Amino acid sequence: MSGPFPHPDATTVDVGGVPLRVRVSGPEDGVPILLIHGIARSLEDWNEAQDLLAVDRRVISTDLPGFGYSRRGRERPGLPAFGRAMVGLLDALGIEAPVHVMGNSLGGGVAMTLAVDHPGRVASVTLVNSVGFGSEVNISPLPMTYGALAALPGLAGRFGAKAREAGAETIRDLFYDRTLATTEQFRHAGKLAKQADFRGTFLGTAATLGAPVVGVRNGWRRELLRRFAATGIPVFVVWGDDDxxxxxxxxxxxxxxxxxxxxxxxxxxxxxxxxxxxxxFAALVGAFVDQVDEDSSVD
Known part of the structure; x- marks a missing residue:
């Protein structure tokens, strides 16, 4: 994964009184693309893809409220709140044209929610290994459990090492090529987990989805997919074969x-x-974006 961590081009934008961390790159008049990361992650997950897509497009990546280095909003964390935050971010950046939204994992659920609730703001959706299509999920709660125990007096030595190893294994599981789970990756994830709003946002988000303890619940998934399919917004689904x-x-x-x-x-x-x-990835999704724009201009 291309660094650096944290990315030096990231800045902070006020969205309804909540500071959201954002990175904007590419020409100001370029076609706008919004990149949304997964649960417990940050905009750095898009580093290299953003650089490639921003050669001739306006590309925005952000830390969702309460994740990365963004502060948590006043709303209960979950897909509706995250979707509204993305609309607020686009407003704050002065982006009125429909954007091509790309979401990884939880970010895919946010992208679909944004499309359902604000279809006029979305030109297309690219779902990257997205939540919403099954109940199975392998996100271990052990790093946070051990971390909480390590915070108690006298238990840091006993549980701190277990928290670090459990967290490291979770990061390794993100990749087919486990050499991508670098020391820099581990350090970055550790810093994110220590942010003031991280624990509450993680647990609150997981509770709304039904993961990781009982698996992703069917109710919200079925309703979101039904409403999303009905929008008719162009969609591209991509996945890794060893997820x-x-x-x-x-x-x-x-x-x-x-x-x-x-x-x-x-x-x-x-x-x-x-x-x-x-x-x-950038070549495929870039071609998809170009095709959607070409088709919409013909219409």
Whole structure:
């Protein structure tokens, strides 16, 4: 994964009184693209893909409220609140044109929610190993459990090492090529987990989705997919064939749930193909964005 951590180009934008961390790159008059990361992650997950896409497009990545280095908003964390925050961010940046939204994992759920609640703001959606297409999820609660125990007097030595190893294993599971789980990655994740709003945001978000203890609940998934499919917004579903977090059978479920969607399965890639297959990813989604814009101009 290309660094640096944290990215020096990131800045902070006030969104309804909540400071959200954001990175904006590319020409000001370029086609706007919004990149949304997964649960417990940050905008750095898009580093290389953003650089590639921003050659001739206006690309925005952000830390969701309460994750990364963004502060938590006043709303209960979850897809509706995150979706509204993305609208607020676009408003704050003065972006009125419909944007091409790309979401990885939890970010895919946010992207679909944004499209459902504010269809006029969305030109297309690219779902990257997205939540919403199955109940299985492999996000271990152990790092936070051990971390909480390590914070208690006298238990740091006993549980601190376990928290670090559990967290490291979770990061390794993100990739097909585990050499991408570098020391820099571990340090960055550790810093994110120590941010003031992280724990409450993680647990609150997981509770609304039903993960990781009982698996992702069906109710909200079915309703969101029904409403999202009804928007008719162009969609591209991509996945890694060795995803250990959201298994590839979710890709098959996505293709079935969204029969009009374009699809692509990356070979030898895990939960974040935008990292492991950055150049191929950028070429594919860039071509999709261009095609959507060409089709809309004809209409």
């Amino acid at each position: 250990r977090i959201l298994p590839p059978k979710h890709f098959e479920a996505a293709a079935a749930a969204l029969p009009k969607a374009r699809t692509h399965l990356f070979v030898d890639a895990g939960h974040m193909p935008q990292v492991e297959k950055a150049e191929e």
